[in-house]
Amino acid sequence: MRGLMKIYNFLTNPFRRSIRNKLILTMIVLSVAPIIAVTGLAAENSRKSLETEVIQTNLSNMKWTGIYLGEQLTQLNNLIYTILISPQLNDYLFKFEGTDLSSQFAAQKNIVDTLTSVFYSGNHHVVGVELFVKERNKLFAVNGMQIGIASPERTPPPYEELFKEKKDFLIRTTPGDPSKFQLIRSINRFEDREKLGGVSLEVRWALLDQTLTLLRPSEEHAVLIAGPDGRILYPIGTWVPSREAMEKINQLASGTGYLRTKDDYLFYNVIDPWGLKLIKIIPTSFINQSAKKTMQDGFIVGSVSVLISILIAIFLAWRTANPIVRLARSMQGLSLIKETEVPLSNRVDEIGLLETKLHHMSHRIREHIKTEYSMNLEKRTAELKALQAQINPHFLQNTLQLIGSMLFSTNPRDSYEIIKALSDMFRYVIREPGELASIRSEIEHLHNYMRIQKRRFASRLRFAIEVDPDAASGLIPKLTLQPIVENAFIHGLDRKTGDWELNVSVSLQRPDVLIKVQDNGVGIGADRMAELRKQLESLAGQVWTDGERIGLKNVASRIVMHFGPAYGVMLESVPNKGTSVMIRIPFVPKEDSSK
The missing domain is CATH 3.30.565.10 (Histidine kinase-like ATPase, C-terminal domain)
Incomplete structure (x- = not known):
């Protein structure tokens, strides 16, 4: 314990016995501490500001991109509606029951012509059109390779899923070719909504690339489209959401927002009425790296400011304390009035000496209080009159x-x-x-x-x-x-x-x-x-x-x-x-x- 007290006294004596050293230390602390605090706060505020900007910008981009995607899907859906409302389909479904073969052949040819017209009226991203009639077990197909009519042994898988789950539409990635997707809509009887069949458009995902690339200004970002059940249909980039994040996104039925995970920011937009989930993934490191340069510059400026502040504090403290030190030394032999009993000072530095000597001048200061107070009152009266x-x-x-x-x-x-x-x-x-x-x-x-x-x-x-x-x-x-x-x-x-x-x-x-x-x-x-x-x-x-x-x-x-x-x-x-x-x-x- 005694050894610790010696170390403590050794470290504190230079400051206890010299107001100059105290002033230097105080000014260094007062000048450096705010700069360090401000620099740290500025760096953190810069990161938070960038984070807020990224979040707000991406939420806005997700909203508008969702609108554009919805419009593109609506345009595809309109192509399907041209088939659903065509007289040829209505005649084939309801007017040729029990007719001769020539009439049935003509009806089927009209269906093929209608599908061919829709195929060629679509842009080059539409690579195929199908129509399946459940009751007649007929599958009409038109694409760039063939035009055909088939009687499958069983209901094709996408239409079977459509009928089994009683859905009005279905969007899924084409099996074996992830670069394409199928937009399938059911054919319903008007009276009881019974599923009579379905119409399918096979479309290249590239149709949506131009819109989706608006969300991906950097290779570090990932953009993907997931189905209503959470399955990823079309990814752009290498990042994939964690299972926990996908479970949270799957619980969302509508709206636009974002989720923060340990490593990523996940922005989402549920595109109604399709139920598709548009997702953008930004790694946390992207924001940190973007703010790193600003923080580095802030710390450099802060370090330089700290160094300059220390030098200025030492200089000012030295210049300020020197007159006090000289005054304390000169007052050792100074006595303004006859010596009287003086209370001892607890200080051991120059200020303690000043307290002892200045005590002898206190009675003279009291004599001036009343005069000075009167002068202040007169000054305030004059100021008030000028103020009026x-x-x-x-x-x-x-x-x-x-x-x-x-x-x-x-x-x-x-x-x-x-x-x-x-x-x-x-x-x-x-x-x-x-x-x-x-x-x-x-x-x-x-x-x-x-x-x-x-x-x-x-x-x-x-x-x-x-x-x-x-x-x-x-x-x-x-x-x-x-x-x-x-x-x-x-x-x-x-x-x-x-x-x-x-x-x-x-x-x-x-x-x-x-x-x-x-x-x-x-x-x-x-x-x-x-x-x-x-x-x-x-x-x-x-x-x-x-x-x-x-x-x-x-x-x-x-x-x-x-x-x-x-x-x-x-x-x-x-x-x-x-x-x-x-x-x-x-x-x-x-x-x-x-x-």
């Missing part, structure tokens, strides 16, 4: 332009109303004495402001105000309501399309007054709302804001200065719904303001 003289220049410019246009387009009385409202606003801001005004005066000032805004936005602005008469005599810091309403226009309503609504209510809730300004603007995001609330909770009484306008923090700060920390401004906002600003002040009637 401000009117947003943009608002003034817009108002003057409004008056100019009204002089040519409206009667003089309307123009005079706007000019008088602007004049009353200037008179209230500049000439009204005192830092506090009655709520009635503040509401009248707000009415003048809204008269101008109502004239500017008459077609889309609805404004309402409700004032409790008992609360109208209460006192409030000047220029409290109009800046908040102006903020509602600038930050909430100006970016909102459609109608604007702005409501102001003043209610007496003894012993307080509650004022609520509510708009239906774009609202405030959660991050910005948290930042504003934190700023409002940590007000230091400052009057000025960073901008040219009287801001929300300024209003809240003046309320705290006049009435104490128990009062102030509260915010509520719902994005895309609106923002509410609540002001709570004590009810101080104007006649009692001198008390």
